[in-house]
Amino acid sequence: MGQLTLGDERIDQFRSDVNGDVIRSGDGAYDDARAVWNGMIDRYPTLIVRCRGTADVIRSVDFARENGLRVAIRGGGHNVAGTAVCDDGLVIDLSEMTGVRVNPDERKAWVQAGATWADVDHETQAFGLATPGGVVSDTGVAGLTLGGGIGHLRCKYGLTCDNLASVELVTANGEFLTASRDEHSELFWALRGGGGNFGVVTDFEFDLHPVGPDVATCFVFYPGDRAADCLQAYREYVSAAPDEVSTLTSLGTMPDENLFSEDVVDDLKIGFLGCYSGPASEGEGALAPLRELAEPIADVSGTVPYAEFQRTLDEDYPSGMRYYWKSLYLDGLSEPAIDRIRYWADTAPSPLATVDIWQLGGAIADVGVDESSFAGRHAPFLLGVEANWQDPERDDANVEWVRDCLADMRQFSDGSVYLNFPGFLEDNDELVQTTFGAAYERLVAVKDKYDPENRFDVNQNIKPST
Template sequence: MSIDTAKGVLGDATVAELEAGLRGTVVRPGDADYDQARTVWNAAHDKHPALIVRCAGTADVMRAVEFARSQDLLVAVRGGAHSIAGFSTCDDGIVIDLSPMKGAMVDPVRRRVIAQTGLTWGDLDHETQAFGLAVTGGLVSSTGIAGFTLGGGVGWLLRRHGLASDNVTAAEVVTADGRVVRADPRENAELFWALRGGGGNFGVVTSLEYQLHPVGPQVLAGLIVYPLEQARQVVTGWRELTGGMPDELTTLVNLTTAPPLPFLPPEVHGTRIVVLAGMYAGDPAAGEAAVGPLRTLGTPLADLMGPMPYIGMQSLLDPLWTAGAHNYFTSAFIEPSDAALDAVLRRHLTTPTPASELHLHHLGGAFARVPADSTAFSQRDPSVLCNVITRSPDATGFDRSVAWARAAREEIARHGRGTMYVNFTGDAAEDKVRAAYPDAVHERLVRVKDTYDPTNLFRLNQNIRPSNAA
């Protein structure tokens, strides 16, 4: 059976020739596993690709890229498939699915790991924690390492060890012409610069090499929950504390709705609350002095801050962020002035669903000490990143939730420079790309795009269009 695409028809013989050159598999519409294979974590994106190529290794990725180019197919690249903005799937085109590629080679002496990009953070943490090592990973362990890292990578080790992208020491990339190149500080150095914050614009990254750091296996981490009526004093008190926090301590404020969890009083379930979450990436005993003041900002409803496995903190939020819901994330880098915090607190009172949240991530530390021109993630000055998140169990009312998130972001962003975090831009739109990169950085990214993807084959991302694109 031939496959109709936006560009024409793929004949059986053409697809069979592709499949014959693979170690992995091809999934087509009509196959028994097609619906499972096309589904992504974020159910807001329900697409029907013409082909899904499940790659077993780099050679399969090369073959898939060559096939996509020869057939003029739209290309989506999938790693962990969280797909907040829908980039890891498409209608009619080809999905290059890296999820079978889960190899990880840890060198505990050099403190390095070479990780294939089908890994999730849960997978990678499992491998590196066997040696008491880690790198900044996602706040939900099912997040793929690749998209997270290429856009920056904000996590619990940010203030101690920087972004995930700051810890990349090399990458293997299949470029738009089907070549495999290595990017590191000496080889393809401009590509290496662009990959660390420039997203998936420049090729299919098949492996990442990270610098690892001694972390865990036990850390001081967890949550402290406060009631809504104490929100202002908690948030302003947290702001004051951030000025003296050691780099080992990374915290965020989560303005959310209390889930029906057993550690919260039943009368609180379903009400708005304030959660302080954090991790001390050092000796847990030494961390008690650092986290102690967080416990005194009000009268906690629950205090779950204490020693726990690093992997436990990395997966702590997983039960609240399972696949299959409709999700929309957006963001703004801000300074937490009284007016900014007022805006955040007002928006908290209007959240449209119980899973709609506002996060205030404390930045600084190692994140801020990275020279702004050393990576494509150049926004090192702001002290807080505000993420606005909305989530609905299905499509009912989701448009209203997205409108709330966009309006909240616009109001809150006025208390910064209007800039945003490229991984949490929500939409594929030119203005979102320009809000993520200063002009000089964007111009440099265009030059790298011109070199490695001049026809914009890889455009399902926060797209850096090549200079000859219409």
């Protein structure tokens, strides 16, 4: 393997050059260090360096370049495609860099790249502030932000990347720089939606907004045989809903014995999860129609602390389970589209799988398409197809179901995808170009300038022209 060609002396020198731990095959910590959230990912890097600061990152990038090692970048959370680790390369692990600093007067937060959204919420909610994050609190800040970031506050405050004021990063040649609207502005444009293609981001500066500490929420479930009626009513609801409302709809069995009675726990269901980002007293009324679409089989809606709501789905995505997710931006929720969504949810090979519909629009669509590289502002909805299962013998069935569903649903889409729900890395060469469309060549130009040798390619890759 790669570490044999490096030699002990060279690795020992690298260990002395960084403050963080350098882990190689044979070390007691190696298997734990290479393991990632998605149990389908089983890769064997040459070295893993757990960086403790920017200096460690710079030295790690230099070491990889000097020794011809492929680089994977690991943040603080999880990525379904497993981009945090690679075979026979160097993993730059940022998960120990978790600092969050808040200036409540300026409504700004500075966040290190190993932090999760739980880390951010803990600090910002002390001041009744938030920035749009994800919908699972142990998601990493870095990956979500660089891929766009679709969370519970999106229709009011936009994507996570829309709230990014600046980043600090290390480029492929080991240079440390700041990117913002005023410095390295093309790089800053590319980082907001273009993923980890352009460098190792070490710190993020976010704009904050008044949110919480309590928010009105909706979390209600209906029988699967009412899914078509519910989705038609939902389509009308979101067309008139205020921007403070952001919702996510899921179809699947979702066999939660603590939530559902024995007579329906194994049946198909449709659930609506929503948050109102304004005053909780207003939000209860604004979300009420979602609780009246049919006779519910479970309703745990209510006013709760924002940070608690951010943790609502955490237990549904445990580390080590097997995951394969893909996505498509939908042109709308026509009756034929609803029929096919219902069909695919009903044929899922795992009871833990879901077909999800993410409401978009609002502040997402208010941002000009040329202001960032994020490619999904045009769509009213995002379709997410999530295969989640435990038995490795069911891998092929679950992956095939996701791919077949996406192939069918492309009739209701322009074919572009949300690159934080990408499937496997090898799925996406053509999809990356399709998704970015006219912006792709602009992204290539940024790649040519900051990573012309494609050192950072363990991602939804934008290949340099050379």
